[in-house]
Amino acid sequence: MQTNEIIEKAEEFCKKHNLTGYPVKIVDLCLAEDIQVFERYLPEEVSGFIVIQEEVFDGYGTGRLIVVNLADSPRRRRFTIAHELAHYILHKDENLSYYAHRDAGQNGGDEKEANLFASNVLMPHTFVNECVERLGEPPQYLLIDYVADKFAVSKDAAQVRLSQLFPKICRCGRKSRRFRCSLRRRRMTSLSRFSFGSPSDRGTCPPVRSG
Numbered sequence: 701m702q703t704n705e706i707i708e709k710a711e712e713f714c715k716k717h718n719l720t721g722y723p724v725k726i727v728d729l730c731l732a733e734d735i736q737v738f739e740r741y742l743p744e745e746v747s748g749f750i751v752i753q754e755e756v757f758d759g760y761g762t763g764r765l766i767v768v769n770l771a772d773s774p775r776r777r778r779f780t781i782a783h784e785l786a787h788y789i790l791h792k793d794e795n796l797s798y799y800a801h802r803d804a805g806q807n808g809g810d811e812k813e814a815n816l817f818a819s820n821v822l823m824p825h826t827f828v829n830e831c832v833e834r835l836g837e838p839p840q841y842l843l844i845d846y847v848a849d850k851f852a853v854s855k856d857a858a859q860v861r862l863s864q865l866f867p868k869i870c871r872c873g874r875k876s877r878r879f880r881c882s883l884r885r886r887r888m889t890s891l892s893r894f895s896f897g898s899p900s901d902r903g904t905c906p907p908v909r910s911g
């Protein structure tokens with residue numbers, strides 16, 4: 701998919717959900733797409749995953765869910781939720797079950813697309829412009845901190861977004877962590893074999909209601 705196409709899809713998505721302010725309520729956007737979000741401790745290398753299938757996913761009470769690792773910071777969790785939601789919007793196939801998880805490693809094509817979509821949804825350009833205009837021309841590091849705080853994203857995510865929107869004032873100097881995400885699409889058969897924690901643990905995990 702072309703970069704412009706992904707940006708357009710992200711803008712359409714924001715328009716559809718009528719985003720009115722920031723930090724963007726990413727959990728509410730998932731709920732609006734009928735996807736529940738859960739936060740729980742996952743293996744260290746896993747940031748989160750998404751499951752879309754007809755039947756209930758083992759222990760969660762739904763077959764449409766995103767789970768994020770509680771061990772990650774709240775800002776990082778927000779990005780993971782947006783990234784998983786991006787897979788749903790960009791890469792889903794109505795006839796196939798869908799599973800993806802995000803962990804430390806290298807970015808593939810779908811991963812870059814999901815990151816770009818996530819970044820555009822969490823930091824829509826009109827809001828970022830507004831924010832930057834308000835601040836005038838501060839030193840680069842202040843701008844990154846300011847945008848990271850206002851949009852509740854990590855400094856790495858803020859820097860990447862600023863460098864896309866304002867390449868002259870914000871060059872990508874920081875080395876950001878790279879992520880790999882495994883994608884699996886399959887016919888409507890159970891995906892519940894992908895186990896992260898035991899089902900009995902999951903029973904005690906309520907969905908996130910808003911945010």
Ligand SMILES: [Zn+2]
Binds near residue numbers: 783800802810814880
């Ligand atoms: Zn991914």
